[in-house]
Amino acid sequence: MSTRLPPAWSKHLKGLSGPKASPAMKARPLPRSQADGLLLKQALEFQQAKRLPEAEELCHRVLARTPNNALALYILGTLGIGFDNELSIKYFERAVSQDPQNPYFHFSLGDTYLKVEEYARAIMHLRRASELKPDLVEAFCSLGLAHLEFGEADSALSAYERALEINRDHPLVRTSLASALISVGRMDEAAAHLKESIERRLDLATAYSAYIFSRKFTEEPPEFASMMRELSNPNLDPASSQQLHRAAGKVLNDLRRYEDALDHFHKAKENTGYYDLASYRGKIDSLIRTFSPANAAPRVGYGDPSEIPVFVLGMPRSGTTLTEQICSSHPDVHGVGEIGKLRRIALSLGFTPKSAEAFNRSVRSMTAPHSRTLAEDYLSYVRQMAPNALRIIDKRTHNFELIGLIATIFPNARIIHCRRDAIDTCLSCFTSNINQGHTYITDLTTVGLYYREYDRLMRHWQAVFPGRIFENRYEDMISDQEGQSRRLIDYLGLEWNDTCLRFFDKDSSVRTASSWQVRQPVYKSSVKRWRGYGSKIQPLIAALGDLAEV
Numbered sequence: 068m069s070t071r072l073p074p075a076w077s078k079h080l081k082g083l084s085g086p087k088a089s090p091a092m093k094a095r096p097l098p099r100s101q102a103d104g105l106l107l108k109q110a111l112e113f114q115q116a117k118r119l120p121e122a123e124e125l126c127h128r129v130l131a132r133t134p135n136n137a138l139a140l141y142i143l144g145t146l147g148i149g150f151d152n153e154l155s156i157k158y159f160e161r162a163v164s165q166d167p168q169n170p171y172f173h174f175s176l177g178d179t180y181l182k183v184e185e186y187a188r189a190i191m192h193l194r195r196a197s198e199l200k201p202d203l204v205e206a207f208c209s210l211g212l213a214h215l216e217f218g219e220a221d222s223a224l225s226a227y228e229r230a231l232e233i234n235r236d237h238p239l240v241r242t243s244l245a246s247a248l249i250s251v252g253r254m255d256e257a258a259a260h261l262k263e264s265i266e267r268r269l270d271l272a273t274a275y276s277a278y279i280f281s282r283k284f285t286e287e288p289p290e291f292a293s294m295m296r297e298l299s300n301p302n303l304d305p306a307s308s309q310q311l312h313r314a315a316g317k318v319l320n321d322l323r324r325y326e327d328a329l330d331h332f333h334k335a336k337e338n339t340g341y342y343d344l345a346s347y348r349g350k351i352d353s354l355i356r357t358f359s360p361a362n363a364a365p366r367v368g369y370g371d372p373s374e375i376p377v378f379v380l381g382m383p384r385s386g387t388t389l390t391e392q393i394c395s396s397h398p399d400v401h402g403v404g405e406i407g408k409l410r411r412i413a414l415s416l417g418f419t420p421k422s423a424e425a426f427n428r429s430v431r432s433m434t435a436p437h438s439r440t441l442a443e444d445y446l447s448y449v450r451q452m453a454p455n456a457l458r459i460i461d462k463r464t465h466n467f468e469l470i471g472l473i474a475t476i477f478p479n480a481r482i483i484h485c486r487r488d489a490i491d492t493c494l495s496c497f498t499s500n501i502n503q504g505h506t507y508i509t510d511l512t513t514v515g516l517y518y519r520e521y522d523r524l525m526r527h528w529q530a531v532f533p534g535r536i537f538e539n540r541y542e543d544m545i546s547d548q549e550g551q552s553r554r555l556i557d558y559l560g561l562e563w564n565d566t567c568l569r570f571f572d573k574d575s576s577v578r579t580a581s582s583w584q585v586r587q588p589v590y591k592s593s594v595k596r597w598r599g600y601g602s603k604i605q606p607l608i609a610a611l612g613d614l615a616e617v
Contacts, residue, residue, distance in 0.1 A: 236267070470528045
């Protein structure tokens, strides 16, 4: 459950907390509205004190006698954020239905839709929030991100610029605007905003990190010394420390000072928690049992025969962004980035972060009509972003876990599996600025052991679905760009187009850690990059075992 309310919500709820009970009021039964107000005021106090179950219980007490109390529904929605976003959406939807003129209710609903990557719905409610309260800067920031993720870069930039007009000192505004500018390749403009954020100490660590990861350095920039001064501050919070160490490591890595770089990357991972690798192994075991050849055979012919979906997947940092950019440079192909729609479908079937058993039961009992319903849900979602494309690419890397589901609901979907040298892949994951959803990148040993589980599952998919998965090696893309690009387009069932060779000129946003790299022509410096680290990465090589090509 959420342990705090975002600023806009906190300010709003304080105004709705209800009256204080006077001695006279305590002497007689209160009218229902006043009694509800007092309970909800106490629920807010419990929430601020992180006594979340008690806050939840009070809200349910109010709803038991006033089923449509908008504030109780709203507070319950805030309690679920990050814990059960789908449930939060249901509460927020009910709150909006009771009070459709409340900008905060629309903002909360839109922002939670954004978290689950329902961008069209997020845009609708965030836009309504900004209309009802034109100075709600958080709504414009979220609206900008929703537009950006939906592939509407111009609308995103307009929303961020409006947020900047409202409050030039808001800590999120400049870094968010800069992130949008980076995604569309306007690096110099982004740098200007980030440098101003640094000068004015607005969202400082994020600004440093975004600036450092948006370019490659051939000499030590002045920002490096100032980052080191920030790191010497004994009062620096852990999140900022992680960002600054990661950014410092990136600079040193660019300068080929590999041992010093790795020291910073290790410090960035300190106190990031423990990754339960045993549970993940169990999850892979469960997937392999569910999608055994014998279990997969009865579902042949299920799903929708559409050839529109294309899934580019594999470990992060394995060339998935490069592959998507090359393919989506074709006029009949549209890339929608790393969307989570397939994972949401899997979640609805019981696929949880630590277990796949409920998911497996759902898959085994799935009927042909149900599989077609799931497929249509996915197709209607991606068609919103590219209604006329012949092929739509979903580049969610960890969809490698869901190839069995893909094969069940889309028997004709193309699946492109990106592979790269195992040591380079794991090292690049460890040193990159990817965090959310990648908690296995805690240390070199863990990421190496995780890679072995990924490899085990991919070998299973190749055996169960022979000929369905196109293996695309990063090193082949680098050594023979045109030849491999032609093979990719042929696999998609399309005629060759020369625009695919100039993918770096493509006018679209790129929302990954590779945003600046994919705007460059193909370069070879990332092949066998791990050799520069010497014995420092021996724990990774040992964890990879026979998968390490030394």
